[in-house]
Amino acid sequence: MIRRPLRPRPAGFLRAGAGLLALAAAAAAMAQPATLPVTPAQRSTAQQVAQQGVPFDELAADAPDSYTVKTGDTLWRISGLFLRKPWRWPELWGMNLSEIRNPHLIYPGQVVYLDRSGERARLRLGQPVGRTDGTVKLSPRVRSGPVQGDAISSVPLHLIAPFLNEAVVFSGDELGTAPRVVAAPEGRVLMARGDLAYVRGEMGGMRDWRVFREAKPLRDPETQQVLGYEARFVGTAEYVRAGDTIATPDGKAQVVPATVRVMSNREEVGIGDRLVPVPAQDFSSYAPHAPATPMSGRIISVYGDALSAGQNQIVSLNRGSADGLERGHVLALWQRGDTVVDRSDPQRAVMKLPDERNGLLFVFSVFERVSYALILQVQAPVRASDRFTQPD
Secondary structure (H helix, E strand, O other): OOOOEOOOOOOOOOOOOOOOOOOOOOOHHHOOOOOOOOOHHHHHHHHHHHHHOEOHHHEOOOOOOEEEOOOOOOHHHHHHHHEOOOOOHHHHHHOOOOOOOOOOOOOOOOEEEEEOOOOOEEEEEOEEEEOOOOOEEEEOOOOOOOOOOOOOOOOOHHHHHHHHHHOOEEOOOHHHHOOEEEEOHHHOOEEOOOOEEEEEOOOOOOOEEEEEEEEEEEEOOOOOOEEEEEEEEEEEEEEEEOOEEEEOOOOOEEEEOEEEEEEEEOEOEEOOOEEEEOOOOOOOOOOOEOOOOOOEEEEEEEOOOOOEEOOOOEEEEOOOHHHOOOOOEEEEEEEOOOEEEOOOOOOOOEEEOOOEEEEEEEEEEEOOOOEEEEEEEEOOOEEOOOEEEOOO
16 A cells, blocks of 8 residues: 655644643633632642742743733743743742632733732732832732633644544554445545545444554553554544445345545545544643652654654653543653763773753643653653653
8 A cells, every 4th residue: 555645744833832721810700610620739739829929939030020911822831931830830820819710711911910029929910000109009900901702722722632633542453343444436545635435334323533544552662561552643534424235136235335535634545444433522721730749751652753853743651541640741851861981981981871851741642551742842852762750
């Protein structure tokens, strides 16, 4: 079978943008129900900060005195403006717990002020009001201006939405029993967008399908144990008509395959490709947070065919829900130190250089023993077997 990629993806086809969760900054009249519950630990952290404030040394070196929330902003971005560690968003929330009602919603036009007047820093909402003595007083008013109706999505969906369907790990041979493409009109063996394809297998009346090919094993870089099977994403298809069984003139049963139409494709759909239903999408908020307990592991592979990855690309990890990894976890990325010879030593001693901190990962899709993460920040190319840990 000949594979001919139709639209190769550039290495930086995603835009990491600002990041991941929303800073809720709405007044009580604008508050809406949360799309993601706040955990007791997050609320406890926020309440402690609300009482005490944040030490000045926890602020970002160039933290602004004020910031106006813009369309497209997320808590990751805003936390990074004010705090040295953006995943510590509950502290940002706690800096103004009384006015930031809901940490999973965000509204453009809100103004956030950094109050450094006390022994610790706090955030305030509203607009500055001048006083005759030259000091600045904060008025607890919401900034006037157009609000774009609903709260801004906590995650820019274009960053990860494609991979929620594409990056899939199967625990076993699920593809082996999935409906398969068996033929196409006019004897074609490769099908592109808009083409019809004929399928055999139980389709159950499902309308939307993903097309996969040749699942490959994902092996743990440390143990070489197979953790799951990653199938090559080919495209999507839409159900057109059901299959049937008819009787031939000599009384034998003859199969009439079901029909689907190729709706999109990364590669041309071929005979033998397998169909899997498109799952219900979960576009709820992703709360960036560090693991509550120590976490470490290795990168299995770079998603796709690349040998190394940069910012905005996807990697698979050798940890999953069974290991305590969660969607929304922020992880520190480490570059593996090289093995070198000490040329200044007459004995030519062999040395293993230390691993170096290389960036940050954001976990967005978690399976039982494997997860997928977006590279948020990186300094050097990321390769298989590089390790990750919980951030500092």
